[in-house]
Amino acid sequence: MSLVSAAFLAFVAITALIYYLVPGGARRWVLIAASLVFCASCGFYSLIFVLLAAVTTFIGGMLSGPSKSKGLRNAAAVITVVLNLGILCAVRYYGVIGLFAENLNKIFGATASTNTFMYYVVPVGMAFYTLQLIGYTLDCRWERTEPEKNFFRYLLFATYFPYFTSGPMNSYADLSVKLDGAKDAKFSLERLRDSAIRIAWGFFKKLVIADRIAVIVNSIYGNHEVYGGLYVFIGAAAFAIQLYADFSGCMDVVLGTSHLIGIEMPENFNSPFLAHTIREYWQRWHITLGGWLRDYLFYPMLRTSAFVKIGDVSKKLFGKKKGKKVPTYFGLIILWAAVGYWHGGLMKYVIGTGLLHCFYIILGELVEPISVKLRKTLHSEKMPYKIFQTARTFFLICLGHIFFRANNVPDAIEMYKAIFRPFTINGEWIASLGLDTGNLIVLLISFAVLVAVDIYKYREKQEEEPRLVLQTIASKPVVVAWAVFMLLAVAVLIFGMYGLGYDSGAFIYARI
Amino acid sequence: MTRDEVFVKLNEIFQDVFDDEDINVTETTTAADVDGWDSLEHINLLVAIERGFGIRFTMGETTGLKNVGEMVDKIMAHLG
Numbered sequence: 001m002s003l004v005s006a007a008f009l010a011f012v013a014i015t016a017l018i019y020y021l022v023p024g025g026a027r028r029w030v031l032i033a034a035s036l037v038f039c040a041s042c043g044f045y046s047l048i049f050v051l052l053a054a055v056t057t058f059i060g061g062m063l064s065g066p067s068k069s070k071g072l073r074n075a076a077a078v079i080t081v082v083l084n085l086g087i088l089c090a091v092r093y094y095g096v097i098g099l100f101a102e103n104l105n106k107i108f109g110a111t112a113s114t115n116t117f118m119y120y121v122v123p124v125g126m127a128f129y130t131l132q133l134i135g136y137t138l139d140c141r142w143e144r145t146e147p148e149k150n151f152f153r154y155l156l157f158a159t160y161f162p163y164f165t166s167g168p169m170n171s172y173a174d175l176s177v178k179l180d181g182a183k184d185a186k187f188s189l190e191r192l193r194d195s196a197i198r199i200a201w202g203f204f205k206k207l208v209i210a211d212r213i214a215v216i217v218n219s220i221y222g223n224h225e226v227y228g229g230l231y232v233f234i235g236a237a238a239f240a241i242q243l244y245a246d247f248s249g250c251m252d253v254v255l256g257t258s259h260l261i262g263i264e265m266p267e268n269f270n271s272p273f274l275a276h277t278i279r280e281y282w283q284r285w286h287i288t289l290g291g292w293l294r295d296y297l298f299y300p301m302l303r304t305s306a307f308v309k310i311g312d313v314s315k316k317l318f319g320k321k322k323g324k325k326v327p328t329y330f331g332l333i334i335l336w337a338a339v340g341y342w343h344g345g346l347m348k349y350v351i352g353t354g355l356l357h358c359f360y361i362i363l364g365e366l367v368e369p370i371s372v373k374l375r376k377t378l379h380s381e382k383m384p385y386k387i388f389q390t391a392r393t394f395f396l397i398c399l400g401h402i403f404f405r406a407n408n409v410p411d412a413i414e415m416y417k418a419i420f421r422p423f424t425i426n427g428e429w430i431a432s433l434g435l436d437t438g439n440l441i442v443l444l445i446s447f448a449v450l451v452a453v454d455i456y457k458y459r460e461k462q463e464e465e466p467r468l469v470l471q472t473i474a475s476k477p478v479v480v481a482w483a484v485f486m487l488l489a490v491a492v493l494i495f496g497m498y499g500l501g502y503d504s505g506a507f508i509y510a511r512i
Numbered sequence: 513m514t515r516d517e518v519f520v521k522l523n524e525i526f527q528d529v530f531d532d533e534d535i536n537v538t539e540t541t542t543a544a545d546v547d548g549w550d551s552l553e554h555i556n557l558l559v560a561i562e563r564g565f566g567i568r569f570t571m572g573e574t575t576g577l578k579n580v581g582e583m584v585d586k587i588m589a590h591l592g
Contacts, residue, residue, distance in 0.1 A: 142571030294551075300571060302555045311559075321531065324556060 001041040003165060003253045004206050009199075011038065012257050015161075016187075019261060024183030031156055031182065031261070038161035042124040049091075049123045053084055054158035057133040058151055061140040065147035077141040081134050088130045091123070092345040125165045127342060131289075133158055135296050136172040145173045153179070162257040166250050168268040169288040178263045185262025193481050194470050195260035200488035202252030207496035208446045210245035213238050214497075215434040221405050224414060228421025231429075235415075236398035239405045244273065245450065247286075270466050271454040276389035278360040278396060289342075298335050302327060325365065332358050343404070348412060352403025360396055442495050513591055518565075518584050525564045529557050539581035565591065 001008055015034040019027055040047045060080025064073045136157070139145040148154045156179055157172055220227045220235030227235065248269045258265045272285035282290050301307060307327040315323030333355070340354020364371070378385050406412035423429075435443065457466040473481045513521075519537070526535045530548055543549040549557070558574055561567075561583075567590035577583050 139572075144572035144575070295575075299551075299555055299574075303559060308559055308563075311556075328552060 001038060003250055003257075004203055008253075012260065016260050020185075020187045027182050027185075028152070028156060028179070031160065031179075032152060035156065035159040035161040035164065039125075039159050039164060042165065045123040046125060049087070049126055050129055050159055050164070052087070053130055053133050054155055056080055056083055057137045057158075058148065058154050060137040061147045061154075062149075064137055064141035066143055073141055077137055080137045084130050084134050088126060089341075089345070091126065092341075128167045128169065129158060129164065131292055131296075131342075132167075132169050135169070135292060138296055139172060145171070148172070148176070160258075160263075162254045162261070162263075163265060166247070166254065167288055168251065168254070168266050169292050170266065174266075175263075182262055190474070191260060191262070193478075193485065194474065195256045197470060197473065197481065197485045197488065198252050198256030198259065200485055200492060202249040202254075202256060203492045203496070204446070204488050205245040205249030205252065205450065207492055209443065209450060210242045210249060211497035212435070212439060212443045212446075212495075213242045213245070215439075217242050217405065219432065219434045221407075221415075224406070224411060224418060227423070228418040229423030230425065231423055232402070232415050232419045233398065234433075236401050236405075237394075239401050240273070240394070240398050241447065243401070243404075244269075267466070271458040273394055273397075274390055274454060274458050275393050276386060277364065277393060278357055279364070281393055281397060282357070289339075293335060293339065297338060298331055301334065302331050307331065329362050329365075332362060336361075346408070348403045348406060348409050351409065352400045352412070356400045356403065446491070446495070513588070515584060515588065518587055518591075521564060522561065522580070522584065522587070525560050526557070529553065529560050537580045539579065539584070541580040542578070561587065567591065 001011065011034075015030065019030045019034075022030055036047070039050055057080055060076050063076030064080070066073075068076070136145070136148075136154075140147045153176065154172075157170075157175055160175075160179070163170070216238045217235060220231055220238070224232070224235075251268045255265050255267070266288055268287050268289075270284040270287065272281055275281035275284050307330065310330060311324055311327040314326035317323060318326065336354040336358030337350060338354070339357070340350035340352070343349040343353045375385070380386075380389075402415050403409065403412045406415055430440075453469055456469060456472075459466055473484055523535065523537050526537050526546070527533050530546055530553070532547065535546060537546075543554070554574075558569060562569060565587055567587065569586065569590070573586050577586070
């Protein structure tokens with residue numbers, strides 16, 4: 001079931017209705033039932049694999065707890081992590097079809113053909129819940145959380161339907177407390193109103209912006225041998241906007257749905273394209289994935305004896321100050337290769353969303369002494385320099401997106417070469433991008449709304465809470481809030497990209 | 513090892529890691545009080561403390577420390 005569909009809205013409405021009608025103690029069971037139905041609706045494999053992951057990480061967590069012997073705890077944690085990561089990597093690489101006999105597919109009526117792209121046969125949500133559930137087992141091993149004794153309490157954490165397909169990622173310690181608190185959640189018109197606005201905003205971003213700008217993206221990337229020069233950049237920038245509107249729109253639906261149920265999820269985006277540096281961009285984009293990788297991969301890796309030894313050797317070779325950065329650079333390379341691989345088991349992802357960003361960050365560190373002087377000379381505290389930084393960061397991200405969106409690495413390289421081809425901009429070429437004038441105007445206006453909202457939310461220090469538009473709306477007379485909702489709903493109904501043969505269900509990150 | 517002795521040794525480790533001989537940590541010192549104490553440097557600091565005291569923190573102990581006083585509590589718990 002897609003999060004952007006009438007079926008999902010009906011599903012949420014029915015679930016919420018039953019949820020608030022039953023006594024508080026029974027609400028957990030309503031959510032478990034709804035979550036299992038939702039997982040099953042995402043496909044047979046989705047349900048089977050999430051149950052497998054839930055059972056193995058639950059047992060792994062129990063055996064990794066402090067009451068067991070050290071040997072057993074280490075073995076349980078390692079086996080659980082290797083098993084679940086192994087399944088994820090194998091499925092990511094071969095697809096489910098490659099792992100199971102065709103006969104099994106026939107028995108269960110699966111129709112995915114063997115020659116489709118692998119993400120079509122990767123069970124929905126797998127990349128998200130695998131990391132999240134591995135995190136739980138590691139938390140038990142590292143004594144960050146007590147092993148859960150009640151399997152059904154854990155099962156709800158594993159399958160909770162709003163975030164099942166695309167996150168955001170939560171730690172068990174945080175979310176289990178919130179899920180327990182669901183029994184006391186009170187229904188109110190304010191809750192319904194805020195959820196409705198947030199979900200409508202997500203639909204707006206996905207159906208009005210992402211699916212519309214996708215037409216331009218598909219035209220340029222689908223015919224990269226024709227489009228050269230500035231068009232390559234238009235394609236790359238358009239894909240960056242599509243990806244953002246798509247993924248953050250999905251998160252709006254998730255957070256809005258969960259708010260309706262009375263369970264608050266962490267934000268995953270904080271005006272990412274206003275970041276001044278690549279490092280800052282990753283602190284604003286897909287925030288919960290960054291947090292997971294930092295807590296469960298990067299920091300633990302830096303504390304291993306191998307990295308400590310690398311640090312010792314490099315300090316002797318390069319001096320204390322420079323030498324202690326060497327293990328960090330090694331760690332960053334492994335971290336970013338993992339980020340890239342997580343986005344898809346193809347080299348284009350490993351480069352475009354991984355190693356290229358790693359290169360940017362390490363290069364930025366190495367030229368920092370020059371940058372310090374440059375910033376002083378160019379008055380970095382002033383607005384023009386900040387605008388330059390934001391534009392430069394966006395440009396660098398777009399260069400990576402050429403790899404991300406291109407069919408493969410050779411195509412991406414062809415597109416880089418095409419940047420230097422002569423080009424003309426005229427009405428005919430713009431028309432060839434696939435959108436007529438009316439659609440282009442709708443796109444520009446809706447994109448302007450998105451930019452305005454992001455600028456309003458923006459806080460220069462990323463650790464500061466963004467200014468929430470919903471809070472601002474809530475502070476106005478109630479009619480304003482419902483007017484905003486109606487405006488968004490009407491915009492979605494009139495300007496949503498329906499009937500053009502697009503699969504609006506296919507959120508890009510739900511296929512990861 | 514007494515608490516005071518732990519503080520003396522810990523202070524030497526701080527001075528070494530942050531390359532600043534003027535650092536003088538107390539019970540209430542936080543990351544905001546020490547120049548350069550960011551999350552990456554925190555990892556370097558933990559490794560140096562583990563080495564200096566011959567102990568091994570669990571990952572759970574390395575996050576959520578409010579101040580140096582709490583860090584000393586953890587070190588003393590490991591030293592027994």
